[in-house]
Amino acid sequence: MDTKEIILDVKKLNTTFVSDKKETKIVKDVSFQVKRGTTLAVVGESGCGKSVTMNSVMRFLGRNARVSAENIQYNALDSDGVQEYHLENLKNPNGPEMRSLRGPHLSMVFQDPMSSLNPVYKVGDQVAEGLIEHTGISKKEARAKVLELFRQLGIPDPENRIDCYPHQFSGGMKQRVVIAIAMICNPELIICDEPTTALDVTIQAQIMELLKKLQVENGKSIILITHNMGLVAEMADEVCVMYMGRVVEFGTLADIFDHPSHPYTKALLRSVPVLGLADGQKLETIPGITPNPADLKPGCEFADRCSECGEHCRGKNIPAFEIAPGHRVRCLKYNTFPEVD
Amino acid sequence: MSVKKSGIKEQNKSASASLMKKNLRKFFNNKLAVVGLVVILVMVAACIVGALMHVDYNTPDLRNMKSAPSALHWFGTDTIGRDLFARVLYGGCYSILIGVFCAVASNIIGAALGAVAGYFGGKTDKIIVRISEVFQAFPQLVLVMMIVAIVNRRGLSNLLFIFVVTGWMTTFRMVRNEYLSLRGETYVKVCEAFGMSNSRIMFGQILPNVMTPIIVSTTTNVAFFILQEAALSFIGLGVADSTPTWGNILNAAKSVAVVTNQWWIWVFPGAAITLFVLAINFFGDGLRDVLDAKQQ
């Protein structure tokens, strides 16, 4: 692996939730890589495990989750070279090593800005908190930096707004504050968990433009979790398609949109509503419903809803096949191609 | 056509039957709740049997006053020689009766007022809320004591009345809140559009959605009223001594001499209250777990 090129490498990530006596595996053998300075979109239906995957990487999950992986490697680029951090081995998810990475190196933008901000503290203080923690600068200096970041993010009247409480902001502004919290320590990798799902379409566009600008101008790497294929088309360089806790297809934007290979990917793209449907032509949907993770049978998870399913698809684990450089599909239709891990 | 209809009806029936079975199974998995239920049933049965058998709780056995538990008197005798076991059995009848009656009655009143206030809103709501606020400005026990003083006649029916009149407010508040939020639901508007009468909407449509917290709170209130009656009787302001209740029997324990020398007089009724209240709390918790899941 070229650690200068790859900023995050995740190999065979498994996350299991333990409750009372039941164990449910939510994320199964998920592997993906994020190239430095690019945007990776992670797409899939609600409940397919996208958020859990990212929360596992950031080690945010509580005690009832068991996270194990062959590799969760973050490569930090500094003036001397590359520093490798192996996150899968950390015994204490909230211990000092992980915490030193959260903020200055890795950060996350959460889905619901309404509940992501602490209601009892001023927004300026909340943004400055991480900065002061990691750099130890004074409150005054931190305040200046927060003001500057607010201006960059397009928050109007920042001198006054910095002393306001979250409930005094609109949804779009709140999300900008959340982005400010994620950006204040200048991290290299930003994970955005459906950052605009809870916002109006117009605000959505503004926020996505903002994120794109950050990437292009500052060379940041972004992981964008979404179920909106339109957003993917606009923002992503590479796409990772997930279904029921597994990566079913991975490739560049062109690979996924021009040569969708997994039946699920094809169905996803077909179900995006487009203008110009003929009279009487129905909107395409994926037949069936998302199964309960606890009820899954061995074999391909998509088998019950797949139009191209065959006998051999149920029964054992489906490996991934590389059908083009950098384009992987987990489907037995391509078993003539070389297998990859 | 008719075959299809009966198919759906049967489907619904079997669906609700299997839901019931699922809930029952869930309930019986909760061991504490089951133990609670068993204890409740056993104690209630014992008390009823005791009452039916007309156990003698009033005649003093003058030769065995203040005697410790023995073969003759299983729980011993009290200060004037009455058999304590009989008194605890009979007292259970009254205590449990008071608890259940007051819990049910006060919850019916509280729920009805809450429904009216939450549904109609506006002036009706303001007036009823104001009344409940005035009642709640007094600590409940203090309010009870004040009314007991004014009424000045001890008696079971008076006590029941006073408890119910001072105990409806918590249920009222809870039901009112539910109605205020459910009022705006779409199905309510649909019913109104159909010209359904207010009382039918209130009690036929919205009420079933609020039943779970009402049922659970009724159960826990039984424990509350039993405890309140015990406290009131202990300080001497409950029902007259001739009617035994668990609290009444404990009244004798006001004297330090009795506490030290005749431990059985306060240990047995005390244990009875504690056991019954524990059982109700466990049962209520189990009930809530089952019913809440159903709501989801």
Add this chain to the structure above:
Amino acid sequence: MLKFILKKLLAMIPMLLLISMIVYFGLQATGIDPINFLVSPDVLSANAANVEALRESLGLNDPLIVQYFRWLGNVVTGNLGYSFDGSSIAATIAVRLPYTFELAGWSLLLSAVIGVGIGIISAIRQNGIIDYVGRVLAVLGQAVPQFLVGIILIQIFAIKLGWFPSANRVSPGAANPLADAFFHLFLPVLTLTIGMVAVLMRYARNTMLDVLNSDYIKTARSKGIPEWKVYLKHGFRNAMKPVLVIILFRIPMLVGGSVVIESVFSYPGIGLTMTNAITSGDYPVVLITTLIIAAAMLVCSFMVDVLNALLDPRVRLGE
């Protein structure tokens, strides 16, 4: 903020009036002759011959509403009337109310610290030993009647072990008044605290759990700040308000409980006064003490409102 406080203060006044009306008309409903509690027995006996004139001078032949307002004026200026045994009610209350404040106050403080402390630790270290023990104690504490706890404590610590007195508030001729107070208060306060802790522990635990499941806790963690800051600055700070509100809401139950506990320990507070007054039919004392207690409760609920505003900017600045 000041405007908020003033608004809440003003809202208290109609409630106080309503309560005073209930008390006054309750007094009337007992059927006793007002002259018995409006003047001291000395004055009554001095005017035995001329009771009618005394009546007239007190305005007892005026319409009820007028009498009510006159009585209200008296109450506000501190003239609370006389009990049947001749003593001034105001004087009695002045001595006994502070004792009840002591009892309730210490119980409140101790149960708040212990109950909330255990509750929060239970939430942070779920299913740990403290959580388990706490939950067992909470269940027991809510099932055993409070007065029974008092009796058991007396039996063990006062009678068998003799460490504490079993009754009263003051031992005559005690050397050190503070130590004396401590020994007399210990068991009653412990009894009340046990009952309150059982309830508070569960609320504190559930509130803290809710807060710890909030999204802003994840945001706090994503900044890389140490865990203790996450729990204290973000977790506890948000749990503080609902927990404090719950504590203050429990004060009426605490007062009700202390009425009973004062009986168990023959503790000369306002609760015992009321109990004895009911038993002896001393209506003026009963009703005036009820009035004082209710007024105190209103002040408490006013403090809840103020605390609500202080701790939550959404309330203070309006949503």
